[in-house]
Amino acid sequence: MRYGDFTPFDIVLLLQGLGVSLALFVSTALIGLVIGTAWAVIRFYRVPVLMQIVTFVAELLKNSPVLVQLFLVFFGLPAFFKINVTPTEAAVITLSGNSAAFIYVIAVSAIESVGRDQIEAARVFGLTRWQTLRWVIAPQAAAFAIGPLTGLLVNQLQVTSLISVIGVMDLTKVGNILNLRTLKPFLVWTAVGALYYLTAKLVAYAGGRFEKRLRAHTAWRGL
Amino acid sequence: MISVSGLRKSFGAATVLDGVDLEIRQGEVVSVLGSSGSGKSTLIRCINGLEKIDAGKITVDGFDVSKPRELSEARKRSGTVFQLFNLYPHMTAVQNIALAPVEVLKVPRKQAETEARELLQSVGLTDRADAYPSQLSGGQRQRVGICRALAMKPSYLLLDEVTSALDPEMTSEVLSILAKLAKGGTTMVFVTHEIEFARSISSRIAFLDKGTLIADLPTEEFFSDKGMALPRVAQFLSKMRKD
């Protein structure tokens, strides 16, 4: 192997990078989904104190750059609390929190999109608040949320590329390494970009399919 | 028995119900008439606990709807049918009907769905049981709405202008079901603009005028001199008949 040339092994390297990016994307999206939805439920129940905390944290996360949050977690936490944070841990914590904040916003507006008439129809037959949320609000809110959620996830996939700066071996980091070694930036970044593009398209496609299913009968509202 | 006494309800500065007293005993069909804005819907919404009352007392079989603990018992005893149906759009007709029996009364799902199908059959919707609301006509939706209320085996049906969103043909298909229920002894509080129909099925007529119950009479008395002696009633009836 001569220094500077592409080797067949580079394909494996790229795919490994893609794997790391995907794993981070999927895990942080799922964690974000659980946390963001839980926050929305706290708000639905108007839990005192907790609700204010959630609103405050979500506001902070939404209105500061992800890169700054990442640095705060990776450099700030160890310095302040004297705890060790690996690059992967920092990436998972930051991206999960960030996803949670935006998913929270989507979930809240999705819950609010369900008409009063629906909630009244459930309550009047004696369903509890939880049963109303579970059986009447959630399915309709999900159908409403899936579109914006897909958009968010496509964006979150791109955001994962930021974590390469703290040394996580994701797709962008692999691109960086290949670029430095081969000095063929056009080729390298085209390949990397294409992989992100294809993955994003896949996420969008899956979201679209899911949306169609969820919306099959909810397009009609009220009268 | 549904008992309403001294009921007052305001929205902001506007007093919508101003000291209403009304009793509905088992087996009665009481029609509530009154011009638009007189407080009919609000009265129904106070009875089923969708509005908080400001003063007075409402009990359903003795359960006070203002007390959160008793409200759920009160709600098990009355079934509401809405003007705009309020069906759950993501559920089939059967699922719409079976939801509350399964969740609230803890009826096994299989049994609840069988009963839902029987109810649908009784209103002529056997073949629409697995359709979604979006696939049903207005009249069919309201028939599902009635089944949904009946599925809870309520002692009382509360109906708020259940045909006013329907065209005449659909109206008659829904009214014929209500007539059948009335004949079968179902207790109903029936808010309507269908004067002639109200007359044919009601045992009593209550007339609301600007939040006050100015008449509460047996049906035939209401439509005779006794009702006509009240200027507001006479005015209302002549206007409704002209339309």
Ligand SMILES: Nc1ncnc2c1ncn2[C@@H]1O[C@H](COP(=O)(O)OP(=O)(O)O)[C@@H](O)[C@H]1O
């Ligand atoms: N949620 C509400 N907020 C404010 N005003 C209301 C509300 N609901 C009803 N009202 C007012 O109360 C009055 C009676 O309304 P309603 O009970 O719907 O009358 P009806 O059913 O007899 O037409 C109307 O003037 C209406 O504008």
Ligand SMILES: [Mg+2]
């Ligand atoms: Mg009304």
